[in-house]
Amino acid sequence: MTITNPAFESDVRVDVSAIEKSLAEIWRSNKDDGEHALTRAALWNVVAHTSSREQQAHASETLSKASAAVPQRSIIIRSDPAGRPEIASWISANCHLVSGGKQVCSEEISIVAGGDRIHRIPPLVNALLIPDMPVAFWWLGDLPNEHEAYVESLLDPADRLIVDSVHFDSPADLDLLSRVAETTTTAPGDLNWMRLGEWRAVTAMIFDPPHMRSRLSAIRRVRVISATATDSFFGEMIEALLYASWISAQVGHQVDAGGNARGLAGTIDYAFERRRQSSEVGGVVFAEISFEDGSVASIARDRERGVLTANVDGMVTPPCVARAKSQRIDELIVRQLSRTDRDVVFVKALAIASRLAKRVAAG
Amino acid sequence: MSSVAAPTQELATNPLREGLDQERVPDASCLVIFGASGDLTQRKLIPALYSLAHDGLLPTGQTIIGFARPDYTDDAFRMAMRESCEKYARTRPVDNAVWENFAQSLFYVQGDFTDGQAYVRLNQRLRECDRTRGTGGRRIYYLAVPPQHFPTISKLLGAEGMVNDPESGGPFTRVIIEKPFGHDLQSAKELNRVAVTTFRERQVFRIDHYLGKETVQNLLVLRFSNGIFEPFWNRQYIDHIQFTVAESIGVEKRGSYFETAGITRDIIQNHLLQLVSLVAMEPPVAFEADPVRDEKVKVLRGLREFPRGREPENAVRGQYSDGSVLGEKAAAYRKEENVNPESKTETYAAMKIFVDNWRWADVPFYIRAGKRLPKRVTDIAIHFRPAPYPMWRRLPSVNVQPNVLAIRIQPDEGISLKFDSKVPGPSVRTAPVQMEFRYATSFGGEPPEAYERLLLETMLGDSTLFARRDEVETAWAWLDPLLNAWAADSRPPDFYPAGTWGPESADRLIEKDGRKWRRP
Numbered sequence: 110m111t112i113t114n115p116a117f118e119s120d121v122r123v124d125v126s127a128i129e130k131s132l133a134e135i136w137r138s139n140k141d142d143g144e145h146a147l148t149r150a151a152l153w154n155v156v157a158h159t160s161s162r163e164q165q166a167h168a169s170e171t172l173s174k175a176s177a178a179v180p181q182r183s184i185i186i187r188s189d190p191a192g193r194p195e196i197a198s199w200i201s202a203n204c205h206l207v208s209g210g211k212q213v214c215s216e217e218i219s220i221v222a223g224g225d226r227i228h229r230i231p232p233l234v235n236a237l238l239i240p241d242m243p244v245a246f247w248w249l250g251d252l253p254n255e256h257e258a259y260v261e262s263l264l265d266p267a268d269r270l271i272v273d274s275v276h277f278d279s280p281a282d283l284d285l286l287s288r289v290a291e292t293t294t295t296a297p298g299d300l301n302w303m304r305l306g307e308w309r310a311v312t313a314m315i316f317d318p319p320h321m322r323s324r325l326s327a328i329r330r331v332r333v334i335s336a337t338a339t340d341s342f343f344g345e346m347i348e349a350l351l352y353a354s355w356i357s358a359q360v361g362h363q364v365d366a367g368g369n370a371r372g373l374a375g376t377i378d379y380a381f382e383r384r385r386q387s388s389e390v391g392g393v394v395f396a397e398i399s400f401e402d403g404s405v406a407s408i409a410r411d412r413e414r415g416v417l418t419a420n421v422d423g424m425v426t427p428p429c430v431a432r433a434k435s436q437r438i439d440e441l442i443v444r445q446l447s448r449t450d451r452d453v454v455f456v457k458a459l460a461i462a463s464r465l466a467k468r469v470a471a472g
Numbered sequence: 473m474s475s476v477a478a479p480t481q482e483l484a485t486n487p488l489r490e491g492l493d494q495e496r497v498p499d500a501s502c503l504v505i506f507g508a509s510g511d512l513t514q515r516k517l518i519p520a521l522y523s524l525a526h527d528g529l530l531p532t533g534q535t536i537i538g539f540a541r542p543d544y545t546d547d548a549f550r551m552a553m554r555e556s557c558e559k560y561a562r563t564r565p566v567d568n569a570v571w572e573n574f575a576q577s578l579f580y581v582q583g584d585f586t587d588g589q590a591y592v593r594l595n596q597r598l599r600e601c602d603r604t605r606g607t608g609g610r611r612i613y614y615l616a617v618p619p620q621h622f623p624t625i626s627k628l629l630g631a632e633g634m635v636n637d638p639e640s641g642g643p644f645t646r647v648i649i650e651k652p653f654g655h656d657l658q659s660a661k662e663l664n665r666v667a668v669t670t671f672r673e674r675q676v677f678r679i680d681h682y683l684g685k686e687t688v689q690n691l692l693v694l695r696f697s698n699g700i701f702e703p704f705w706n707r708q709y710i711d712h713i714q715f716t717v718a719e720s721i722g723v724e725k726r727g728s729y730f731e732t733a734g735i736t737r738d739i740i741q742n743h744l745l746q747l748v749s750l751v752a753m754e755p756p757v758a759f760e761a762d763p764v765r766d767e768k769v770k771v772l773r774g775l776r777e778f779p780r781g782r783e784p785e786n787a788v789r790g791q792y793s794d795g796s797v798l799g800e801k802a803a804a805y806r807k808e809e810n811v812n813p814e815s816k817t818e819t820y821a822a823m824k825i826f827v828d829n830w831r832w833a834d835v836p837f838y839i840r841a842g843k844r845l846p847k848r849v850t851d852i853a854i855h856f857r858p859a860p861y862p863m864w865r866r867l868p869s870v871n872v873q874p875n876v877l878a879i880r881i882q883p884d885e886g887i888s889l890k891f892d893s894k895v896p897g898p899s900v901r902t903a904p905v906q907m908e909f910r911y912a913t914s915f916g917g918e919p920p921e922a923y924e925r926l927l928l929e930t931m932l933g934d935s936t937l938f939a940r941r942d943e944v945e946t947a948w949a950w951l952d953p954l955l956n957a958w959a960a961d962s963r964p965p966d967f968y969p970a971g972t973w974g975p976e977s978a979d980r981l982i983e984k985d986g987r988k989w990r991r992p
Contacts, residue, residue: 150913178916213913306492313488314532317497318606322486359487414569427605429532430573454491 128237131200132216150180150213153446154244156234157185158263164249167438169217172247174439176215177205179446182239183217186230192223198233231262238266245269245298245446251344252282260285264295271445273300273438274347275391280466283347287463296451297459301348301391303441307431308352308393308408311417314429315398315406321421325360330378330399337383338390345391346381346469347462352393353379354461355454364461368468374401381469392436493528498931500533501610501644502598506585506625507617508538508549512650517616518553518578519561520923525574526563527920529928533606538580539594549580562921577605585621591632598634609636609643612930616650623666630670638672648677648930651742652733653939656955657948664941677930678939682743684922684929686911687885689937691750691852692759694879694887701877702755704856705831711874712836712985713751714853716992717744718845720797722970723819727810734817736789736955739841742939745772745947747881748837751852752827761935765943772946776826783957788966788977790820792844795970802844802970818958818965819843822978824985838982840989844970850881851992864900873904876990885919886910 155175157168165187172183183203198221204214218237222230238244246267253260264270270289277283290297316322333349357364362377364370370377384394398406404422410433411418419429434440489495503521505513524530538549554575557566581597583590601607613629615622626647629635636645647667654660667676682688695701704710717739723730730738749768756763779785793804806813820842827837856875864872876890888908895901911919929937966975973989982989 152914180914309488310492310528313486313492313497316486316488317499317531318533319499325487356488359490361487411569414572415567416569416573427533427573427576430569431528432526432567432570452491 128198128200128218132218151182151215151239151242152179153181154238154242155181155183155247155442155446156238156244156263156267157183157247157249159185159187159249160189162187165219165221168247168249169219171439171442172217173203174437175442175446176203177213178443180213180215181446182215182237182242184234184237185217185219186234187219187221188227188230189223190227194224194226196220196222196226196229196233231265234263235266243268243449245271246295247271247442249273251276251278252285261293264289264293267295269298269445270295271298271300271442274351275301275344277344277347279343280463280469283459283463283466287459290456290459297456298445298452299351299455299459300438300441300445302351302452302455302458303444304392304436305348305352305355306444307417307434308396309355311408311419311429311431312356312396312398314431315408315419315421324400326373327400327402328356328360328372328377328398329375329401330380330397331356332380332382332397332399333393334382334384334395336386336389336392336394338385338387340383343466343469346383347466348391348393349381350462350465350469351458352396353381354458354465356398357461357465358457359454364464366464366467368465370465379465379468389436496932497529497531498534498928498933499610500531500535500605500607501612501931502535502537502601502607503612503614503927503931504537504539504594504598505614505616506539506621507615508580509540509542509544510616512616513538514553514556515560516921516923517614517927519557519559520921520927522553522557522566522571522574523562523921524924524928525577526561526567526570529924530574530577531931533577534931535577535579535601535605535607537594537597537601538578539583539590540580541582541584543582544580546578546580550575550578553578562918562924585617585625585628588628588631591628591634595632595634611636611643611645612648613646614648619649619652619654619663622649622663626666626670635670635675638675644675644933645671646675646677646930646933647671648679650679652737653678653742653944654948655732655737657945657952660944660948664945667941673941674935676941677926677935678941678944679926680742680746680939681922681926682746682881683937683939684924684926685881686919687879687881688747688750691747691879692764696755707831707833707835709856710835711855711857712838712987713855714851714990715744715747715751715837715839716849716851716853716990717747717841718847718849718973718992719843720845720848722792722802722805722844723808723811725809727808730819731811731815731817734789734821735819735841735843736821736951736958740821740823740839741947741951744839744841746939747850747852748825748827748839749943751854752832752837754831759936761938764936765940769940769942769946770829771827772943772950774827774829774832775950776828777950778954778957780953783954784961786824786981787954788820788822788975788981789818789958790822790842790968790975790978791815791817791965792819792842792970793967795844795968795972797844797846797971804970805844814964816964820845820965820968820974820978822974822981823954824981836985838987838989840974840978842968842974845973846971848883849992851990852879852881853877853990853992854879855987855990864902867900871902878990878992880992884910884912886913 155172159165159168165185168185199219201217202214203217244267246264286297289295316325331353333353335346335349337345357370362370362372370379396408406421408419415433417431417433521536581594602609636642654663749771752771753767756767791805795802805819806815822840825837854877858874872892878888880886886909888906890904890906892902893905895903966977968975
């Protein structure tokens, strides 16, 4: 249960010591309040970068829900370079009841900056981070790859950069994310990659039996179909790209700069198709892996049953079935924050996706 | 384009598993549950297997065959198991899509443990599953039956050729057995002897469900993944350690079993000594089955023997009398169903024990376990020595108290550290404060049930979290003299009212050393 207490909200000047003092006041004023003991907890600092009121409200609601599973100090930035030169901040607490009737609360600090005042954001954020706790930077919307220096300055303290590549409008965004992975200590994370978790799980199941593992080297074609609302928006194809790139990376296919792939026995055909539909836009809806003997493994979502299933021609074993997981943004964020290490598999897939992207963008 | 990755023809692992929640996936096998109509199957095993399926942790084709006397069809068995999952599974309500798939993996074979023909039918069913479900001859036999059936089952499995010798290199056969692992050293040795006539030791998985608990496994993480604890984890800094396994319930319907066991055999010989081993062991060279178990056995071997002829000198046994627990009236043990009205069986035991080795020389470990205590709690409290020099001694307002690191195994799992702090104000006054870590607060969600973890480990063939033969026998060898002395003593145990923390003699046991039991 989420309890947001508006009484906690108070305007403060953007003065770090004043913010810290107000935070302390929140905890002091609630120490003996009510019948439930109040516990303060944080495993992460999560900084959300937004550029509109709507995004800011969305980030606040999402992180409030996510903090029930991963306690965190949330810092939500609304940055508007074209807006009035102003900077303001306020605080609130997100409280959740956990077993034993305890209330666990995490802080939320909001910062709004416009005009040239946006340059004050990075040092302010730095000062407000809880020491020794990792920092995740959640960038809402498309990455501003034309302002790489600005992104880098904000990312300076970040251990993790979380994006949702479904919003990317060009392969340059994937390149930027790939460069973050290659040239900084910030580990990239993508909500689209989290959405793929169940697709990866059910695909892996196909190759769990020892006799199926040898078929990995016999893959000749990977065909992935995405649900799309347009004929050309790049972000709608990225989940499919990441899926194919993951197979390629893990099996050991070589993908050149032009996006051409080769395996042990020759060229591997990676095919990406769009299927127009109004729901689950950007998501993979079907995947097919063809082997050199002509057999095919197909993976599909069974929406009615809430599962993904995989079948392979001629296999006697039962079909592989994986439960479809929730695709709510707050749950994707929780899955991102649940792992503290760098996701090396994603980094490998990302590098290949950047190359395969050229084919998709060109097509 | 130049080189490509190595051929995948001989892959030992599935590369697509890298980075997924479950990186290691067992090969599909047939898990046969002997005693499939029993309580353990319905309350723990099938709900645990369903939860594993729900979380996508069972391999495709994993097959579960119930074997018991009642005449069920596959469908009737599936229906009964669904009801169990609705009541007891961690992941509730039951997800229809997951259940539908899971139910297809459930089968039932009717038979008596002593009937050779029933094993023929079972074997036919197993072979059929190998053909239709890809289980490849891999077998796990779960003996969810009283230990007296173990010799018969294991003999008939062997006679029907249903056990594959791992030395032959074929598909694996494993057997899971439940506690009690014997009644004393002699019976434990006999059980183990019977086991190895059909199975090799590495095929035998002895379940102590405490080892499947997240918090118990966290003991090793706490000690060996944090640099700050291990330097203090020895006689130089630790004054004593208290172990408490308290249950608020009585013996319920287990009166006849408990009459022959008592709390010492039921809890101390297994669960509590496992906790002692994990707290006292040296760092293993690897987190693998034999290195971990080697170190645990060394602790058990270091347990100081009870003084001959004076075995109960540092031990107390108790039995609950009429009282009340959690606001409800509770009848005395002797009034429980299937309990002798003059029973001498202990429902409470406390001991002061020592691990005689370099690290723990003369550090007392106070252990206690009991039924009908005020609440259900399992807790380990490490009491540190006081600061070496009492610099505040002239200030009466300063009452320095030793630090206590408390590890709560269940419920409300977590770790707390008690230390002194100055009370704000002009004078120097101190008060104990607590730093707390709670699993629920930091990680949220429900941790997996112990049986989920242990079943999965068996499928993977990893016996790190299972008791080895020498662990079991060493524990019995240490405890037997005390149990024999108690058996020979005509006096009844010390009585304690239900709902209290045990008999007064238990308080005296620790108070004579100038210490007292911590209230967990």
